[in-house]
Amino acid sequence: MSNPLLQGMPEHGLPDFAAITPDDFRQAIDRGFAEHEAEIAAIAGDDSEPDFANTVEALERSGALLDRVMSVFSNLVSSDTNEELQALELEFSPRAALHESHIYTNTTLFERIRAVRGSAAELEEEQGQLLDNTYRHFVRAGAQLDPQGRQRMEEINGSLARLTTQFSQNVLADSNAYQLLLDESQLGGLPKFVREAAATEARSRGRDGFLFTLSRSSITPFLQYSDHRDLREDIYRAYTRCGENRVDNHTVIRQIIALRAERARLLGYETHADYMLEQRMAKTPDRVIELLEQVWAPCRDKVASEARDLQALIDAEGGDFDLAPWDWFYYTEKLRQQRYQLDESEVMPYFSLAQVRDGAFEVARKLYGISFHPRRDVPLYHPDVQAFEVREADGSRIGLFLFDFYMRPSKRSGAWMSTFRDQSALDGHVEPVIVNCCNFPHGDPCLLGMDEVRTLFHEFGHGLHGLLSKVRYRSLSGTHVKQDFVELPSQIMEHWAMEPEVLKDYARHVDTGEPIPDALIDRLRAAAKFNTGFAATEYLAACFLDMAWHGKEGEQAEDVAAFELKVAEKTGNRTVVDPRYRSSYFQHIFSDDYYSAGYYVYIWAEVLDADGFEAFKENGLFDQETARAFRSNILERGGSEDPMTLYRRFRGRDPEVKALLKNRGLA
Template identity: 45%
Template sequence: MIKKTLTILAISCMIYSCSTKTENNPFFTEFQTENGVPPFDKIKLEHYEPAFLKGIEEQNHRIEAIIENTEIPNFENTIVALDNSAPILNRVSAIFFNMTDAETTDQLTELSIKLAPVLSEHEDNISLNKDLFNRVNAVYQQKDSCNLTSEQKRLLEKTYKGFIRSGANLSTDKQARLRDINKELSTLGITFSNNILNENNAFQLFVDKEEDLAGLPDWLRQSAAEEAKAAGQANKWLFTLHNASRLPFLQYSENRPLREKIYKAYINRGNNNDSYDNKEIIRKIVSLRLEKANLLGFDCYANFVLDETMAKNADNVMNLLNNLWSYALPKAKAEAIDLQKIMDKEGKGEKLEAWDWWYYTEKLRKEKYDLSEEETKPYFRLENVREGAFTVANKLYGITLNKLEGIPTYHSDVEVFEVKDTDGSQLGIFYVDYFPRPGKSGGAWMSNYREQQGSTRPLVCNVASFTKPIGNTPSLLTMDEVETLFHEFGHGLHGLLTKCEYKGTSGTNVVRDFVELPSQINEHWATEPEVLKMYAKHYQTGKIIPDEIIEKIQKQKTFNQGFMTTELLAAAILDMNLHTLTDVNNMDILSYEKEAMDKLGLIPEIAPRYRTTYFNHIIGGYAAGYYSYLWANVLDNDAFEAFKEHGIFDKSTADLFRYNVLEKGDSEDPMVLYKSFRGTEPSLEPLLKNRGMK
């Protein structure tokens, strides 16, 4: 997943005086550090708000200069000037919004809620500034006679459409209503996400009887014991809703009631009628989004969002999702039958339930392939897996990553690497932060501390919540975590290798259904036999993973894909259903969700990967966009066929991908970029084949 910090292209009436107690605020100037890295050791809570306000003041002056420029509007004095108008805001936003996800505190959350309407107003003030839009429009109208490069045309198009899509052509009264909607949405989204984080942290499953740990591997028991001790409950075991705790518990625990308890706690987040309840919040969000879309001339929010994507509209998205559903659901049903057969053999007379799926899937994996996570985990030491991802990038693109010491970070878990190209020139700085903690949102993502622009190289981060080290045992990853590490590093490569002239087009600033191509194609290398032998080494003996285990991994690649594809599709369709609504008045969110899933025929043993009340993706930029993982999955499977045809480390193929995708950012239409790499539009067949559906 990629998380983008707030893009600020707005003007504000706010007046700010520099006479504060933070004259030495590190955000006020370029960071005075080697490579311009963030001085996390000097950044304090009290620096953020003055920096935001100072940044607004700075951007006000710069935009005023654009408007008052007596020269005829052109690309440089209007579009480029606007792209470069917010240095302070760019610096503070990049740090602040990463911190609210990776290392938040009550004070940061309180400040984010306070700042949200201020920043929303700032964004609206520029988007709705008539004089500024007139200059942008003047440049846009002469675009065909300006002799612009493809990247310049792309930035001009994005800037112009950004104003239109933000209400520049609306009447005054409609603009006023749009401002109110944007302000309310800005705070509702923060509250929604914060409720999920708080509920994640609030749930604690303490086990005080060793017999209730039956089936759990030693590493999970040790981890749970350490968690309990840290929580002040020595001689007990603590399990949480973090993936690294919840998923292995569901996978291995023989205690069915406890599996049910932790599963239900997870799928009912934001739905407990308590202080963290999200039902009314998400209803308001969907309702306000619909009203916003209507104001801007669209029948529903999905078509508003999709108008600027590869998919173009909701019908095209739903055609893909429904097509895949026709393959995925039958496969999931067949998998459920296989799991029920295992349960029947046990003679307990139990019926397969959702909280049984992971447990019996692991049994079935062992039965069918003689393979278990316990067999593979010792070969997936986190540091080795990370080095494997780095080595793949080196063999493909010639780049190197070397660890840097003494770089300031916001937490001791964070490590920093310098990334260099084949000629020794620096491509950027790369931060990794891999372990869960109470202040960190769940899941995994990539973001930037600084965007690439011209000769300015980026500062990129990967954040995740992988299995933590336990005592003398290092972090040993599951297969899913291995693929997640490669996935996020793929996003990182997109941000690090970009070579664009403008911030607005660089790196991952691409349409949502194209942004997952670099990340998802990178997953393919993780389990290639040649690559496994490069990094999968036993953490105790150092021996390379045996051929027989590699063979088992290859054979089980399509295993459980019915479940995985179905839960992903269910969430994507739920997202689309919510955002194609044309009437949200008096809607009961849970009833609507149930009706939508019943209509699909979703079996009760599977829930959508994200239910409505904890669907953080549709708050954090994937609204009417969760389908993009599957849209891009068509691209990445088709793209990897090119590598398989010529060799997975074929230099010419890698160069084509680097030049036409990774370096290009959003400098051209994504389908043009894809066809420049592949030579043709993508085929659906490789996806169906790789998911075992054809």
């Protein structure tokens, strides 16, 4: 049987998933490596004078087969993995790192890049950006090091690829190993929708009863509603010890930190944070800490006030105990219901998954004129996945959009946007194939809480960034931007989810079809700033932890738990609020390099999204001129220009932090 991964991709951009075997991946990836190596050798060995076309664009074109196959492989490893795929991932991750290192430490190829950069040829803006990115990639990979230094860089990158893959697989294994299986007598306080989701999860795993897992969509409602304090403590402790219950991610973390620090020093940087931040808008660790502390100062007072209110509620109910982390969600939910008369079981029927999805579609239509049409004739990797063809207002096709909403043991935790194919126009227009992944509980229908509604809109914003890209070069398209800019399109979309005009359109009762009442909208919006001290604290605590790990102090840490405590004391986090992610399951920063010394990007981007949304509020939620400006300057441009230049072109000025503080109730 022929290998479906080597047959060329159909027009829709998706392979015949059902026909692919692990051996097909092995064969296709092996060939992809070989073809790419031959292409690189041809570029480096070209006898003609180096120029932009025969060197930079040739490098951009190279590796097409490998990129295509690895995009399929990496998406499946994240979304629908198994033991065979995980074994291949452990095998191929170090090999892929070594392959990339060989390319970007190729001194002959680097000299050609340097020659093009030093020529007097006039380049277009996007060409200049590609050349600059390519040159910096070589420098940061170690192309200017001596042979011994380049050899050590290859060893470090290979080891890091293996360790970060192991970290991620350990988290998945530990998450799947924990199951809180309950019977009817242990469900006190849990509303109907939570019980139904837990029963569905139990059946999906061949169990009787009610099953809760470490997925945020499972653990959060349990912590909110369960009257059994001992069970809340059990699941909370299991969650916060993920990666150290049955596996040892602490050892993996220390090895990752040591290798990252060594790599930074090899390249002339003081710390890994300095190395990573050079490529971001923030530029330096000091600027990151400065921003974090601007929000942290008012946040500390607010979260302390929230903790006092919760303790007062515990005392009033006759609770003979001090507020603990596993109590926070439970008593916050009680206080929220008291103050705003908000009951999640009253709210959730207005937010069925299909209606929220269609609400996001309608926002995109009103803003950008685009429409989403179901495709049932394309191959999909799992029965849960839905496919939509996306079209412009004139009917022309933009690309394909996949939604993979539900949690399952074969999918990693969290929510993310990825691509099976990036947009480009170097050799004819290539349509993007985008996928949004979430971990919502199965249900008939699936009803979402407000956090999950915002998550759907957030990932949809990332999807629009990849979908509406209009650039020439694949490596500059869509979300291939500076990391503290990538969250702007996603976070700004969250604002529309809660606007009354939008809610009245998509939030309709699942049984009656009635639109959400104005009074309920008012209560939802009034409650939006409730518990913001907690939300900001757990996020900022994780940001400080990330920056500490990747500074000088992280290199010297011998005990992970002691280091976390030291960071909390240093930042003055004396509440019972843990970081959103403790180190052992902090996948943002330890499953690869991308978010390392970069978890702060969400708050950096929040400055941009809060300020940017003010333009829509000033001109109208669906003002077409404002929408065109955002699409043409932000969504379509990818990484083809400096991000602050793009933002200023959209907004007409630099961003201001005051809108963020106002939105979070911290002004």
